[in-house]
Structures are given as C-alpha cells and as structure tokens.
Amino acid sequence: MTSSADASVSVLADFLGYTLAGSSPATADEASGECAGGVRWQWLDEGVLELTPAHVDETTRSVLLSAGVHGDETAPIELLSQLVADIAAGRAPLACRVLVVLGNAAAMRAGERYLDDDLNRLFGGRHARVPDSREAPRAAALEAAAQRFFSKAPEATRVPQARWHLDMHTAIRASAFEQFALLPHTGERPARVMLEWLADAHIAAVLIHTEKGATLSSFTAGSCGALACTLELGKVRPFGQNDLARFAGADAAVRRLLAGETPSPQTARMPRIFTVIGQITKQSEALKLNVAADVPNFTPFARGQVLAEDGAYRYVVEHDEERIVFPNPGVKPGLRAGLLVVDTTKATLAALA
Numbered sequence: 001m002t003s004s005a006d007a008s009v010s011v012l013a014d015f016l017g018y019t020l021a022g023s024s025p026a027t028a029d030e031a032s033g034e035c036a037g038g039v040r041w042q043w044l045d046e047g048v049l050e051l052t053p054a055h056v057d058e059t060t061r062s063v064l065l066s067a068g069v070h071g072d073e074t075a076p077i078e079l080l081s082q083l084v085a086d087i088a089a090g091r092a093p094l095a096c097r098v099l100v101v102l103g104n105a106a107a108m109r110a111g112e113r114y115l116d117d118d119l120n121r122l123f124g125g126r127h128a129r130v131p132d133s134r135e136a137p138r139a140a141a142l143e144a145a146a147q148r149f150f151s152k153a154p155e156a157t158r159v160p161q162a163r164w165h166l167d168m169h170t171a172i173r174a175s176a177f178e179q180f181a182l183l184p185h186t187g188e189r190p191a192r193v194m195l196e197w198l199a200d201a202h203i204a205a206v207l208i209h210t211e212k213g214a215t216l217s218s219f220t221a222g223s224c225g226a227l228a229c230t231l232e233l234g235k236v237r238p239f240g241q242n243d244l245a246r247f248a249g250a251d252a253a254v255r256r257l258l259a260g261e262t263p264s265p266q267t268a269r270m271p272r273i274f275t276v277i278g279q280i281t282k283q284s285e286a287l288k289l290n291v292a293a294d295v296p297n298f299t300p301f302a303r304g305q306v307l308a309e310d311g312a313y314r315y316v317v318e319h320d321e322e323r324i325v326f327p328n329p330g331v332k333p334g335l336r337a338g339l340l341v342v343d344t345t346k347a348t349l350a351a352l353a
C-alpha cells in the first residue's frame, strides 16, 4: 500500500525520472497531495503537474512552465524537474499557480527531438491535419491542459500579468546571442513586463514574430491570453551532460516569478530586439543557401548579399543589415528555410506601453 505522502515523494522528488519511467499514479489518491508550505499538487497527465500555493486569491498569477516540447532539449527539462523538487521540499517559495509541462515525453525517452512530427509545429489545431502522427494526440492534450489551467485564472484584462507561459528550449546551432527569446505574434505591442522579465533572466536578444505560428507559446498567447515566450537557452546536450550553471540566469528569474516578485524596471539591461522582416522559402530541392552550414543564429549580412538561390528565386538582403535565424535548407519544398530579422530595439522600447 502506498500512501499519498509516498506518492508525492516519487512524483515530486524526481518528476523527470518519474516521467521517463512512464509511471502514472495507480489510484486517484496517489495522483495528488500536499507538500511543503501547504502547496497542493496534482498529477494530471504524463509530464503534466499542477501546483497550487496554500494561499490563492483573485490576484494570484498562473504560470505555465514547459520544457521538452523538443524531446532532446534536456537542460531546461532538468531545471524544471529540479524546480518541482525544490518547491516540494520548501526550498523554492511558491506564490503562483503553476502548470509544469514536460512536452514530448515519448521523444524524451527516445532521446529524440520528436518521433513523427515536430510537436512545436502542431499547436493551434494543426495536429488535426496529421491524425496518424504520434505527436498529434499529445498536441491536443497539451492544448486542453493549458486551456483548463488558464480557465481558472483571472482574465488578463482584469488582472494584468495574471497569465504567463515560459516555454524553455535549447537551440541546435550556435548563436551570436547565446540565450534569446521568441515572442509570438499577437497583434499587440510586446508587454514591458515580459521584456523586463527577460532582462532579469539575462536574455540578450528577443525576436518578435510578425505572423502567427503553430508553437505552444503562440497557442497560449493567442488562445489563453498569456504573456508568452519561447526561450532558447544555449545548445542541446544529452541528459546529465548539461552545465546547468549556464542556465542560472533564467532559472533564478523563473524562481523569482514563482515567488511572486515582479521584475523590476531595468532599462539599462533590456535585451536587443529584432523583428522578422523576411524569410527564405524553399522552392525546390535545388535550394542553395550561401551561408556556412553551421552559421550561428543572428549572424549579420550586409545589403546586396545574395543569401539563397533556387532556380529563378533569390533572397537578397535589402536592409543595411539583416540577420539570419534558424537557417535550415533541409525542410520540405514550400516551407521556411530561414528567417531574416532586423534590429528594432530603439523603436520597440520607445513604443512600449
């Protein structure tokens, strides 16, 4: 017989190990409990755990923290699992409702980015287009979990900053800015409080999307009213081989947010801001990118440079300087083989509400 207290030890003390083992609570009793400081926890699904502080009122923030949406991006998964253990043991104070999501658990077990389809291209209902994909039911389940979680949060219009989502990744390639964030397109100006939080997390650069995406953060921003971002926190390595000290800035900022602290204004440290102004679109298998295969993200190119050629199609730099992000000539024809961004730091910061 397992008591609820024992269950909380195995689920909370090593949420990553519990998830990798494919464990699930045997009874409803084992699926929830209470840990240090009166924090209540509930296991909702594989890799999905809700934590509720002892005191909740209508100003309590709701924070979705996700990692492992790409199964091989191990460092943030390890950080999130450690954070759960620290909350459970009372080492990390909790003043927010939290939904912890280890995104693609099946791919994590396989040590792969994904099994059939990139999970982070299937949100916003796109999973319905690939019903046979092993990622499709997971995308649908995570959308539903996010919606249920945020449905219990105050409206963002009534309590600003009530809903947050931080989706933590590590990048495949090197970057001119080792740690950067992607803000989904919402049709609104970026929130000052989000940029201040990113500064607090030592994020050096922010990319602002100008079209709606199919990422988890695009979904929570668009469908759940969350202040949402995708964080790229350095390079991919296998479980256990991460130097977690490199992620200390983001980890500390997440912990301050959960403790109920509001990021302080830090004009001096605000990240550089880049806005998407174009993309290289793969026309055919003849696509030739005129950049090194391992070109770091945010590498700048000067006006007039021809970055891509594909039959009659060319991508020529038209601004004084454009930077390439996520170049990938290996995508299928018709898809995006790279994004181009320009520096909009001054204008964006000047226009913040």
Ligand SMILES: [Zn+2]
Pocket (backbone or CB within 6 Å): 069, 070, 073, 169, 170, 171
């Ligand atoms: Zn990723």
